[in-house]
Amino acid sequence: MMNLLTKAKVLEPANPNRSTALFGGKASGILNWNDIAYPHFYDHREQIRALFWRASEIDMTQDIKQFPTLTEREQDAFLKIIGLLATLDGPQTDIAAKISDYSTDPSVKSIMATIADQESEHNHSYAYVLSSVTTLAKQNESFETGRKDEVLLKRNERIMDVYNEFAAFPTIENVLKVMIYTALLEGLFFYSGFAFFYNLARHNKMVGTSTMISYINRDELQHGRFISELFRATLAENPHLNTTELTDWVYDQFRYSVEQEACWSRYVLANIDGIDLYEMEGYVKYRANKMLRMLGLSEIYPDHIENPMKWIRAYVDNFDGNKTDFFEQKSRQYTKTSDLNGFDDL
Template identity: 70%
Template sequence: MSELFLEKAKTLEPLNPNKSTSLFNGKSSGILNWNDIAYPHWYKMYKRLLGNYWQADEINMAEDLRQFKSLTLAEQDAYLKIIGLLSTLDAPQTRTALILSLYATDPSVQSIMAVIAQQEAVHNESYSYVLSSVVSLDKQNEAFQLGRKDPVLLKRNEAIAGQYNAFVEEPSMENILKTIVYSALLEGMFFYSGFAYFYHLARQNKMVGTSTMISYINRDELEHGRFITELFRAVLNENPEWNTREFSEWVYSSFRQSVEHEIEWSAYVLADIHGIDLDELAGYIKYRANKMLRMMGLSEIYPDYTENPMKWIRAYADNFDGTKTDFFEQKSRQYTKTSDLNGFDDL
């Protein structure tokens, strides 16, 4: 690669200005004054992220434990495989957010990425928590092995794993931009067929504790995706040499490939689930890809999927589409905190 590798941002450099001269490869003292940052509205994003605070083990899973045994074998298998999938995405995302922050010379980006990394760690903890609530340790370990062994899942994750590792090995501006693109895909599209499965169960009053957990994860990911897409646009604006037709075509190609793999994975894991329309789900995946591209300042690639074909999902995630919803859809889903009185005595 002809491009020079970037250096990690200095921790403290008092001779530099507090307001960074650039998001990456700029100059900054390392001192963060939220009232003096290059992109002032990012403070609101930081505050929204902090407002999403929650803890996995405060969600009552007693009823899910009872219900899991009554799920069909296909439903149980999908449940375990999708939890395995989600864990393979959130675990590396924790580290990737931290690594991006090491090269960010804007301290506001460092702070926002620190919150995102912490939330991804909570998400990964939540997958361990829900599995420990409903299945044996052997089953839990089996689910977490899927990301290493399942051929369909390995194929699905190959491109993102390759890019994340390339960024570690070659921390260039090109790899920063490409890693941000895959982070946008992860936060805004890769999770969503899995989320849809748990919301599908909740529509039937099944595994509501799990779906409540997922809705909180979903809410976090919406905020992560919003910031990541804004970061992408800002970095391109600051580095116009990368704002080219060639790079745009790489983004579109990466999205198309990712959508194809997501649809293939969804058909594989949900084929035997009664009540899920796989064609509708494929349309929903394309809709999510279009939405993320729009947020990144790019054009849609699936003109027939500009509207959400699975509108019922909006009832399970706050502000799912970022649009106005009716009273019932606006109501936040409150989780029930587990205590000695309302949870563990029933397990």
């Protein structure tokens, strides 16, 4: 019989302030950051909160002028990738809220609320970019990509299944599976798209867009850090779910996701100047290894321990888990300037 979680009550004064479990436990609903079950969650909260920004802060003046000068292939990839990112980020606001609904730890609820807000801004930022550079018809067409593009629909099948399964049947096991796909979204699914915009920027194209993408990328890195930690803590609280079956399921999702990301890359990035598809696939496998390490699991691509796309480090924080613990590193400070972060000098 399936043990469904119930939504946590808003206030239950008979329960302790410090939660007894992340999911399926008891807590009053009163959040005292000096008395929480996982004190290091406060550090995650502070790091995520430090990343506040708004799409309207990004100067798109040069991008407006440059977009018509992009090749037809670059324009097509630009619009499809924005469509992909919107398809992935749109549900993240809702899924963060759903995880919060069923968590019985008020610190988790607080952090997920911030994550949900940031995901909402990410989705808004894609509309902001498109409204700056193309017509309303093209904007709407880009946002239809996630509903109509066959390659993208295939790519997102399992995401849709796992998210909808959790919405219908909120069990702890399904919470764990949702966290895995959230980690995949934050740490792997976006990266071929991010690489496209960073590649344009290193050729001094669409630098405003790439600046915004780097802000989103930094947010996602922080989200991925917290979700991975939440997954590990939830699994530790529920050791009966720490099975070979679950581990095998996670590895299968990672292999499938890498295959789909590589397929998408070949579809949308073919013939883009500066993008090597073989290198791109290696980068995706490298990212998969890093995400697995964060989740406490073993690497599955032993030939892809090093980042094959060294140039991308100029555009995004590099968390290298080889010598320094991923969770101990700090995100760089944002610089919100009208000269577009100095990318023209790279």
